[in-house]
Amino acid sequence: MVRILSVEDFEKIKNEGVGYVLITDKPNSTRRLHRADCPHVDYNNFYQKVIVNKEDNGGYYWFKDRLHALNELNAEECLVCKR
Numbered sequence: 001m002v003r004i005l006s007v008e009d010f011e012k013i014k015n016e017g018v019g020y021v022l023i024t025d026k027p028n029s030t031r032r033l034h035r036a037d038c039p040h041v042d043y044n045n046f047y048q049k050v051i052v053n054k055e056d057n058g059g060y061y062w063f064k065d066r067l068h069a070l071n072e073l074n075a076e077e078c079l080v081c082k083r
């Protein structure tokens with residue numbers, strides 16, 4: 001698991017489209033897993049949540065392995081990009 005903390009890291013993951021991105025949201029108590037190329041892995045949301053709000057309301061994490069994220073972190077899969 002890698003915390004995504006910079007715009008450079010986020011753009012690299014989006015450009016490569018490899019692996020999975022877990023987005024956590026504290027106010028809604030959600031932990032949702034997306035493929036890196038899912039449209040819900042969105043730059044503006046990332047920027048607001050991680051850069052502007054400094055992860056106060058949740059964060060972005062990158063995983064190479066889908067099952068690892070689902071099993072160990074009890075994440076739910078996004079219905080848009082689940083395959």
Ligand SMILES: [Zn+2]
Pocket residue numbers: 033034035038039040041078079080081082
């Ligand atoms: Zn998704």
